Structure formats: C-alpha cells, structure tokens
Amino acid sequence: MINDMRQLALIKLNYEFHHDEHLDISQLRQQHAKELAQYLVENAEKIPRVYVLSPVLERENTVRLSSLELDEEKRQRLPFVKPSGSQSAAVGPVIKRTFKPQEKPSYGPTAKILNSTLKEFKKLATTPSPWQTYFQEIVTILNSQTLLFEQEHSISAGSNVLTKAVELIDEKETVFLTVATDQNGQEFWPGNRPEYHEYLAHELANIKYVTKDTPLQENGTCSLCGKANTTVYPNAIKGAGLNISNADRAGAFCGLDTKQAWKNYALCLDCADLLFIFKNYVLPDLVSEVAGDKALILPSLIGDIDRNEFIEDWHKYLKRLQDNQDIKQNIEKDILEFFKEQEDSHLLLHIIWATFGQNMENVNHYITDILPSRLYQLSELHSRAKKWQSALFPKIRLEEAKFDLHLNMLWFLLKRPGYGKKVNNANKSKKLKEVRQQLTDKIYHGKALANDDKQNLWNEITITAQWYFTEALQQSQVYGLCHEGYSDKKAKKYWTLAGWIRHLARFFYYLDQTGVLPMSKSDTRTFQPQMAELKPFFIPESGIDSNEKALAFLIGILYGKLLQVQSAREVNVTSSTLPWLKRLQLSGKDLPELYAKICHKFLTYGNPSDKTRQVIKETAQVGTLVGDNIVLDITKTVYFLLLGQALAVEILPSKSKSEFGEVNG
Structure with a gap:
C-alpha cells in the first residue's frame, strides 16, 4: 500500500507538469524544481505581498527594499519552509514578516531570531556544499551598509539589514521578506536558483525525516524503490505524515531500540518526498466516511492502465461533484461511485481506517483488494433495493439508512440512540467499530460471516435494542415502541425503536442478497x-x-x-x-x-x-x-x-x- 501511495503522488506530479511519458521524481526535480518545491514547502496562498531586498548595482554596499503584490507565478519563486522551532533561525532567505499588535515590538521575527538567521547563513557560506556559493551571495547582500526604501530614501542599515528591513515594513498582516540575487543583470529570487532547491531538499529532509532517535543512514538501500548506496531516512514514513504503523512507539521495530528503525523500512529522499506529497496533495481527496468512520480509499493501479487518463478522469469527477450544488454536502459519500466504473484488470481498492489531521495515524483496520466489479454489483443491488416492497420493511424510510457504496447505513443501524457523553462513548466502542468494519469487509468481498462474527453482530444489535428500550423507559415514551417516527408538525422523520427494527429487517434481507448473512434454507x-x-x-x-x-x-x-x-x-x-x-x-x-x-x-x-x-x-x-x-x-x-x-x-x-x-x- 505504501508503494501505491508513492505511485499516486508520482502520477499526480506528471499530470500537473503535463508529462505523458511519466518521468520519475529525480527527472522532475531537474526539469521542474520551482514547481515541485511548492509541493514540499508551506502553502503561501494567503500571503498577499512580498518585500524584496535586492542589490543596487550602481551603488556599492547598498540594497533596495521594494514591495510587490503576489500572484501564482511569484509565489512559486518563494518556497517557504517553517523553522523547526519558535525561536529557530529561518531556513532560508524567504522569511515571514508577522504583525502581532499585542506584543512589543509588534512585528516579527525578533532581532534575536534575525541575528541567528544571519549567523546560520554565514555558516552555510563557509561550509563546502553545492549551495555554498549561493549563500555567499546572500551574505554579501545582507552585509550592505545602506538601505534604499520608499522613493529611494537612503537609510543606514545598522548592524543587520534583515532587522532594519523588518522594522521598516509597515504592514498589519503577514507578508514575505526575501533576498534577490543578481545573475548577469537579472534579478533572481530564491525559487529561481537550482542550488537553493537542492539546499531545501536537504534541509527539508533533516526537518521532516530525521529525529534524535532515528538519524539518517548513509550507504543504505531504500526499502520502497530499492535504490542502493544512498542516504536513507528511518523516520521517512512518519515524517511524511503517514504514521500508519505507529512507527514512533517503542517496540515497533526489531529489538527495543527505535534507532534500529532503518533496518525495517528506511526510505530514500525521493520516496520520502513522494509520500509527503501524497499525504498533503492526494490523500485529502481520497478520505471519506466508510461504515460511519473516516477512512482512506486507496486505489492500486495495475496492468496497462493509462495513468494520465486515470488521474484526469479523477480530477474531472471531483470537479463535477464540487460543481453540483445538490450533492455538494455529500461529496465524501460519492468517491466509490467513480471507482465502480473502472476495470478489474486496471485497479484494486484498499480501505484504511485511521485518524486524519496533521498526520494520518492510529490505523485500526484495513480491507484490501476490493474489485471495481464488486462495487458495480453492489450499486446495481442498491438501485433494486429502492424498489423493494415488503410488509416487514419500513414505511418511513430514513435517508441515513439508505444503501450506498460507502455503507454508512451501518453506523446508523448499530448506533446507540440518545445524547450526551455516555451515548457518545458507547458509540465509540472498539467492539462496535470492529463489527461495522467486519461487515464492510464481507460485503465488499461477497463473503459470508463466520459464526463468531455472526454472534458479534447479533450482540451489538441486541445492545442497540436495549438502548432504544431504556431510552423509552426513561422518557416514558411509548409511541416510538410501536410506531415509526414522523412529526407532522415539523415534517421530519426520526428514529424510533419500531422504525429501527423495521429498517433492521430490511438490512437482514440486504445481507442475504449480498451473501454475507444468507437466510436459512432449512425452514x-x-x-x-x-x-x-x-x-x-x-x-x-x-x-x-x-x-x-x-x-x-x-x-x-x-x-x-x-x-x-x-x-x-x-x-x-x-x-x-x-x-x-x-x-x-x-x-x-x-x-x-x-x-x-x-x-x-x-x-x-x-x-x-x-x-x-x-x-x-x-x-x-x-x-x-x-x-x-x-x-x-x-x-x-x-x-x-x-x-x-x-x-x-x-x-x-x-x-x-x-x-x-x-x-x-
């Protein structure tokens, strides 16, 4: 599954950069360094302006501070990386100038941080590396004595050009401050310099993929792509935001020492960056609710599928969903509708339940190898189910109990009724979640529940019934014991014990039709x-x-x-x-x-x-x-x-x- 994530990120990049020949990541770094950097650094869409420190060629030791409105092209030339700590030096010459009116001074970074930044730049300028010359140019500019600002007004730069520039900028919102170098009379921002992108790749790797307990390893072999004699990063998967095996916990790796992690699944920089891109730019469109809980729906592309055509169709499908106001609130429920139309020989689906936020973590269950043809069969069954007529089935059908490919009706059918902390905790029951996930697995694969799983399902159904019954006792509410829920006054449907049990009868028939819980043939x-x-x-x-x-x-x-x-x-x-x-x-x-x-x-x-x-x-x-x-x-x-x-x-x-x-x- 990790390799599927890597491949999807690579497919997305080739699609975005318009490459039909499907280049690998190293080729993309060479041909699209500026564009690729935007996928690896912090999103700068909300930053409206940039202030640029650039050398004045006709005046020695003088720099000009000018401001420009930012557009998409300019933002690509300003790859910003957040410092590792609140008091850490800037990673490079793209700095956020902030405004905090409650503090004194009301602007940032502080003089202390800026001095640390200049000190770090000087260190980079004196340390042999592919980017040493670039930082020598930066330091030379920042050592200038005079600053031109606002209608060529000349100001002494003082001890630190950075500090003076931050002080002079009169903004009440966050803006960028950067340093432009001169190349044969042309002004180059950091994103225009290949050396800077190489430096960023190195720094980002240290920031994201290296920890004290899991340092990088030289002359290793990437566990994902197989590249040998290269630097590998033991913390790459977690650093990319995919803590899918809780790799930071003690005992997750051989022995008891997390420093041995590299022996299990250390990745090269290219693979680590692709996983980072997947987490931040591919995964969000693939996260949906399945059986009532957030899950990653991960396609595995196989066979001779046209990868660019696939990703183009996928983007068109997402746009169509977003443009359709009628289902805009239900986009998450419709992801599987796209995959049901694919060929079995081209695609398999995996579903991974986890928590999603800054990281994907706490994986609690997964289902593998779901065929598109099975999804299509289920979709056809769901269409027929809309016409099912039986004296047993509910007369008042609730929307949340309808059959859909994401099987979210499982959440509502097994949900304990009521409100409050006690009910919420009951609905978060590990056992309840396991039963929903087990049912989902069997439905997607068309396999019957084992005897133990049947008993677990019946146990959870009985518990839900007891909650409905207890609620009726506590509220002295008899109506819902015998009637489906509908309010004439509010024109609203709602759950009752009677309505729930009739929905359950319909669900049992559904399980029979899917082969998951066949009804007894021996009457x-x-x-x-x-x-x-x-x-x-x-x-x-x-x-x-x-x-x-x-x-x-x-x-x-x-x-x-x-x-x-x-x-x-x-x-x-x-x-x-x-x-x-x-x-x-x-x-x-x-x-x-x-x-x-x-x-x-x-x-x-x-x-x-x-x-x-x-x-x-x-x-x-x-x-x-x-x-x-x-x-x-x-x-x-x-x-x-x-x-x-x-x-x-x-x-x-x-x-x-x-x-x-x-x-x-």
Whole structure:
C-alpha cells in the first residue's frame, strides 16, 4: 500500500507538469524544481505581498527594499519552509514578516531570531556544499551598509539589514521578506536558483525525516524503490505524515531500540518526498466516511492502465461533484461511485481506517483488494433495493439508512440512540467499530460471516435494542415502541425503536442478497397462519423459519397491541407493562410467562376485538407445537418480539383512537 501511495503522488506530479511519458521524481526535480518545491514547502496562498531586498548595482554596499503584490507565478519563486522551532533561525532567505499588535515590538521575527538567521547563513557560506556559493551571495547582500526604501530614501542599515528591513515594513498582516540575487543583470529570487532547491531538499529532509532517535543512514538501500548506496531516512514514513504503523512507539521495530528503525523500512529522499506529497496533495481527496468512520480509499493501479487518463478522469469527477450544488454536502459519500466504473484488470481498492489531521495515524483496520466489479454489483443491488416492497420493511424510510457504496447505513443501524457523553462513548466502542468494519469487509468481498462474527453482530444489535428500550423507559415514551417516527408538525422523520427494527429487517434481507448473512434454507416451521392480516409477514425475508421464532413474533404483536390499549387508557406502562420484557434479556423459555401476562391483562380490560382474539388463538396454536422446551437464544427472542411489536399497529390497527392507540381493543 505504501508503494501505491508513492505511485499516486508520482502520477499526480506528471499530470500537473503535463508529462505523458511519466518521468520519475529525480527527472522532475531537474526539469521542474520551482514547481515541485511548492509541493514540499508551506502553502503561501494567503500571503498577499512580498518585500524584496535586492542589490543596487550602481551603488556599492547598498540594497533596495521594494514591495510587490503576489500572484501564482511569484509565489512559486518563494518556497517557504517553517523553522523547526519558535525561536529557530529561518531556513532560508524567504522569511515571514508577522504583525502581532499585542506584543512589543509588534512585528516579527525578533532581532534575536534575525541575528541567528544571519549567523546560520554565514555558516552555510563557509561550509563546502553545492549551495555554498549561493549563500555567499546572500551574505554579501545582507552585509550592505545602506538601505534604499520608499522613493529611494537612503537609510543606514545598522548592524543587520534583515532587522532594519523588518522594522521598516509597515504592514498589519503577514507578508514575505526575501533576498534577490543578481545573475548577469537579472534579478533572481530564491525559487529561481537550482542550488537553493537542492539546499531545501536537504534541509527539508533533516526537518521532516530525521529525529534524535532515528538519524539518517548513509550507504543504505531504500526499502520502497530499492535504490542502493544512498542516504536513507528511518523516520521517512512518519515524517511524511503517514504514521500508519505507529512507527514512533517503542517496540515497533526489531529489538527495543527505535534507532534500529532503518533496518525495517528506511526510505530514500525521493520516496520520502513522494509520500509527503501524497499525504498533503492526494490523500485529502481520497478520505471519506466508510461504515460511519473516516477512512482512506486507496486505489492500486495495475496492468496497462493509462495513468494520465486515470488521474484526469479523477480530477474531472471531483470537479463535477464540487460543481453540483445538490450533492455538494455529500461529496465524501460519492468517491466509490467513480471507482465502480473502472476495470478489474486496471485497479484494486484498499480501505484504511485511521485518524486524519496533521498526520494520518492510529490505523485500526484495513480491507484490501476490493474489485471495481464488486462495487458495480453492489450499486446495481442498491438501485433494486429502492424498489423493494415488503410488509416487514419500513414505511418511513430514513435517508441515513439508505444503501450506498460507502455503507454508512451501518453506523446508523448499530448506533446507540440518545445524547450526551455516555451515548457518545458507547458509540465509540472498539467492539462496535470492529463489527461495522467486519461487515464492510464481507460485503465488499461477497463473503459470508463466520459464526463468531455472526454472534458479534447479533450482540451489538441486541445492545442497540436495549438502548432504544431504556431510552423509552426513561422518557416514558411509548409511541416510538410501536410506531415509526414522523412529526407532522415539523415534517421530519426520526428514529424510533419500531422504525429501527423495521429498517433492521430490511438490512437482514440486504445481507442475504449480498451473501454475507444468507437466510436459512432449512425452514422447520410447521405453523402456517390462517389470519389474512398475518400472512404477508410470514415470508422468506422475515427470517421466521421455525415455530419458536413464529411464537416470539406473534407474542410481540400481542404485546404491541397491549401497549396501544394501555396508552389509550393512559396507563403508566413504564412501571406496569414494560418491565415484563426484563430490559430485553428474555430468551425462549420466558415466552410462555410473557404470553400469559398479556392475555390476563387483555381480559382485565374486557373483551378484546375479534382480530386480537384471532392472534391470541394462533399464538396458542404455535405454542402447542413448540411445547414447554423453547430453545431460542436472547438475541433471536428479542429481535422477533420487537419485530412483532413494531408491526402490531398494522396487523391490529386501533378502532377508536387517541394519540397513541385505542380504548377498546
């Protein structure tokens, strides 16, 4: 995957520099030093002006300070590198002159920093190197005694031209200060000088890729491109902002000494810089939410794909998304739509979940080798899913639960409801994230969940159901237990326990269609409902493939009906009926007792309606088939109970209604 990152950065550079022949990084350094530098230094787009110190050829020991507005071309000639520390000398003769009104003096850098900078430049001018001559020119200019400024006004430069220039600049925002050298009567800024770019490459490597514990290694071999007898940087991957293996932690490398890192994955400067470019200029367009968490969607280009055509199509696609105001807020959700159209022989996809900021780090899971054709199959399935019709499925479909290639519905289907720190922490559960990622892996590869993974999924579903149920208890909110969520007043859809369980039923059918959780083909159910209102729900996609599940489902319908009746009678169900479900810790053996309580309560309220009596009768029939030894675990018992409860309002609608239900069932 590291090599894919390197290749994508190189492809981007060749595309930006209009090279169809696909040059390597060393060739790009030679032919496009000025342009390439912009990818390795700090972005200067927000700096409006530059002040230039340039020699006055007709006057000895004199420099002129002039100002210019910056455009794109001028910015390329001013590659700026942030100093390593707040009090460190400037890296080169491109300096930020700042304004801080709360400080005295109100401008910066301070005289101390500028003196350190001049001292460092003098050291570079006396140390043999490819850039020694360049810094000799810089030092000569900065040693000038006279400064011309504003209408050729002559001022003594004092002890330090840099200090005097910073003092004279009258700006209330950050601007650049630079030094221009003379080449045969032409003014050259730092970005015009090849020696300076060579110097910057050296300095940037030391700043980004070298630490006290992981110094550079001479005469090494690059672990990425294989270049031998070259300087390698053990900290290159982390220094590039890709701390994808937490390489800075003790014990990450052979032995216990991080100084041995170079033996594992040290990179040459070219590869390190390409990874830096990938992190800062390629990665941002490839980060998206997958299964509800930020992830890098990394394409691996293979075969005889036209790389320039690929990157051009990619940029066109991004621009089309950005220009489309209707989906501007959903750009992150649509990245995979581009990749589904690629050829399997040209591209594979990898997905890496991590945290993204100044660095990409804390990688917690990844999926490899996703085929574009599989994405296309899923996309076709999602189109068909929009037309799925079933009595089980939600009537009020929530937007966040729709099927998309990024599978973000997994987040909402397994999300614990509510607000506050406790809920937030619950939704950040490591186990919950692992279940979402495991599901995503299987969906993208079309493989069935292993038994352990199935159990983990059911456990998380049960926990989410318990959160919904507990929320209803705490808020004395019965409506959401039996009804999908919709506010007429606000014209807004929202999640309820009933709506969630019906979305979940649709999701299980989706998992069956994707091959991830195939529904049982061995239907052992002998019970067949006689009541017309029940028959639409005893269908293959319901998963009611045993008498035990049928019993739980029917008792759930009766329980939901009872909640309607009690709500209409203004009975406090929070303290009376809801505790019967034992905070959703029931298993099959608890069903007979629950059934008896429901029937007794119906009799207490008088004669139930004919339809309710019919469901009671059919429940008794399936109970007879099951007997006393009901083998049904907690997860299945709870699921089918809640599914029946959520459908009660359709199977047994109220005759005389109040806000929540009926007075007489």
